[in-house]
Amino acid sequence: MFSSPAAPRATRVYGVEKTGSEIKFQVKSRLKVIEGVFENWKAQVVDLDPARLEALQLGVQAQSASIKTGYVLEETLIRSENFFAAEKYPEVSVASKKISSEGAGRFRMEAELTLRGATHPVVIPFALELNGEHEAQLRGEFEFNRKDFGITYNMTLNPIEDLVKVIVTLKVREQGQEAKQAAPNKN
Numbered sequence: 001m002f003s004s005p006a007a008p009r010a011t012r013v014y015g016v017e018k019t020g021s022e023i024k025f026q027v028k029s030r031l032k033v034i035e036g037v038f039e040n041w042k043a044q045v046v047d048l049d050p051a052r053l054e055a056l057q058l059g060v061q062a063q064s065a066s067i068k069t070g071y072v073l074e075e076t077l078i079r080s081e082n083f084f085a086a087e088k089y090p091e092v093s094v095a096s097k098k099i100s101s102e103g104a105g106r107f108r109m110e111a112e113l114t115l116r117g118a119t120h121p122v123v124i125p126f127a128l129e130l131n132g133e134h135e136a137q138l139r140g141e142f143e144f145n146r147k148d149f150g151i152t153y154n155m156t157l158n159p160i161e162d163l164v165k166v167i168v169t170l171k172v173r174e175q176g177q178e179a180k181q182a183a184p185n186k187n
Contacts, residue, residue, distance in 0.1 A: 013175050014045035020137070020171035023062055027146070028161045034074060038092075040066035045172045048136055053107060053128070058096040058138075060168065064089060082153035083146075089116045094124075094168075105129065109140065115149040124168075134174040141167045 024037040041062035047055040064086035067078050079086040091114075098110040102125070109124040126140030143163045146152075154160055 012047055012049060014048050014136075014172040015175045016043040016045065017171045017173060020169070022167075022169050023060065024167050026165045026167070027163070029155075029158045031158045034069060034160075036067045036069040036075075036078065038062035038066050039068055043170055045138070045170065048172065048174075050128075050130060053101060054099050056096065056099050058109070058111075058170075059093065060095075060170075061091050061093045064092055083151055085116055094122070097121075113144055115144075116151065118149045120144070120148050126168075136172050138170045138172065139168070141165060 021043075022037055023041050024035060026033055026035050028034075041060065043058070043060045046057040049055060064084040065079050067075060067084065067086075069075050069078065078084055081088075084092070093114045094111050095114075096109050096111045100108050102108055105128055107126050107128060109126060111122050111124055112119050113122045122142050122144055124140040124142040126138055129137045129139075131137065143165050145162050146160075146164050147162055
């Protein structure tokens with residue numbers, strides 16, 4: 001899924017902490033804003049080095065059937081062939097391709113979104129907050145047109161807008177740091 005770093009060096013891999021992290025979406029209809037979260041997902045963050053952020057690689061995979069909105073009928077409709085087609089396409093994914101700085105902790109990620117078997121480019125503006133040398137939080141938002149992915153279903157009395165907003169918050173820690181921080185100093 002990821003390309004190799006340009007220069008050979010030690011790769012820093014980060015684990016994502018589920019507490020403090022979430023992947024959610026919002027889409028407006030005539031009557032309300034429909035909001036949902038993915039309960040089952042995983043993410044990989046590699047080479048999170050503030051001095052070389054262009055080397056950052058991010059991948060997120062969410063299980064289509066794990067969407068929760070708080071309303072069973074909405075969840076059933078979203079998982080159906082009309083929207084995610086979760087049985088046929090069990091995964092929604094985002095993979096980074098290129099990162100560029102926009103200054104003051106703000107960045108721009110060019111990525112690919114795969115949904116319902118179709119892949120399209122997306123641009124994800126995101127903020128990066130460092131918490132020490134080994135922890136960080138990434139928060140990004142982007143929109144995509146659902147029709148680009150074959151999601152054309154609509155309701156006559158409650159039409160749904162074409163643009164879907166996705167909000168991703170990832171709290172990450174460099175793998176192996178928990179043990180290093182907890183271990184007593186033996187010097």
